[in-house]
Amino acid sequence: MKTLLKLCAIQVIVLIMAGSVLAQEKAASVSPLQAYYEVKDALISSNASVAGTKATALINAIKANEKTNASKVLRDKILFDAEHVAESKDIEHQRDHFTSLSTDFYALVKAVKLNDKPVYYAYCPMKKSYWLSEDEAIKNPYYGNKMLSCGKVAEVLK
Numbered sequence: 001m002k003t004l005l006k007l008c009a010i011q012v013i014v015l016i017m018a019g020s021v022l023a024q025e026k027a028a029s030v031s032p033l034q035a036y037y038e039v040k041d042a043l044i045s046s047n048a049s050v051a052g053t054k055a056t057a058l059i060n061a062i063k064a065n066e067k068t069n070a071s072k073v074l075r076d077k078i079l080f081d082a083e084h085v086a087e088s089k090d091i092e093h094q095r096d097h098f099t100s101l102s103t104d105f106y107a108l109v110k111a112v113k114l115n116d117k118p119v120y121y122a123y124c125p126m127k128k129s130y131w132l133s134e135d136e137a138i139k140n141p142y143y144g145n146k147m148l149s150c151g152k153v154a155e156v157l158k
Helices: 001-031 032-044 048-064 068-070 072-087 091-111
Strands: 119-124 130-131 154-156
Touching: 001 048, 032 048, 032 091, 032 130, 048 072, 048 091, 068 072, 068 091, 072 091, 091 130
Parallel strands: none
Antiparallel strands: 119 130, 119 154
């Protein structure tokens, strides 16, 4: 009976460790750019909770991607803003940090070529801020449904 309990305990520990490894591999498999897009999409939907969760995934993707180490200054600035988005439940605070996160992420994408598809660098004249998008169609993360189509594509990164 004791042997059976020991075997069960060992199996539980192995399963927990395997789950942790799988979670780490999943985080590493998400590209930083895709993780950024997911934060942007949550802000478009005005969902602060999802934006926080996606910002945590962005932090993990940045830390797991070797290319982001090319510019430690940009990496640290992006992580700073992503941490604020992750920790806040206030959508406006998240959007304020997304502004500088986007500016720095744009510089990182240009510096280390994180994209294999076109990236649209869009501008919101009301917020006087930029963001990155995988689509040419404007969906503004700064105002959500209030001004969803406010903005224009300022540059296309190929």
